[in-house]
Amino acid sequence: MSLRGQARPGAAEIAAERSARRDLREALEELHAREVDAGLRRRVPRRRWILATLVAVVAVVLAGIAVMAWSDTRNAPTDDDFERAAADRVAVLIAPDHRDPSRARKILAGATGTFYDEFAQSADSYSAFVQANGSVSRSSVDGTGVSARDGDSATVLVAATVVFDAAGDTGEEQVRRFRLRVLVTPDDGALKLGAVQYLP
Secondary structure: OOOOOOOOOOHHHHHHHHHHHHHHHHHHHHHHHHHHHOOOOOOOOHHHHHHHHHHHHHHHHHHHHHHHHHHHHHHOOOHHHHHHHHHHHHHHHOOOEOOOOOHHHHHHHOEOHHHHHHHHHHHHHHHHHHHHHOOEEEEEEEEEEEEEEEOOEEEEEEEEEEEEOOOOOOOOOEEEEEEEEEEEEEEOOEEEEEEEEEEO
């Protein structure tokens, strides 16, 4: 119901309303006192009643806050989740294989944010380079560790080894070890790489 077009209550009307509320409060207090005198109610000191009400309200508010905090932490990814996602995404990223033409798409599927933007610009060049060199490799993640968390994201350190298959006259496998710092962040229901930094 709109109040537009209706006159605002004046000072006299506001004073009358306050007086009516005061009369009602006094009548309820008198009724309570008579019920106490008649033995129908126990006398509760007003200060104790106010204190009990305040304690109850504070308890309800704190319980609500605790439930909300518990619900948020229950749904948040754990350090193990971040480390597992980092290991899976990095294993695909650092192991080129010319026999897998969808490798660039797999890398992009596990990427988000800045890393997605950067890799998307060079995905075709990456695929062409891998095809031209006939690269075939196997990767293994040697260790992971969460170094920092910020909200829903985590920075994860990853140590990995890549073994390139024998090629050329030497016939020897080449082994390279990598250390990376990656940002793992949720996107579209999955943990993905948001940034990748190769460490010396």
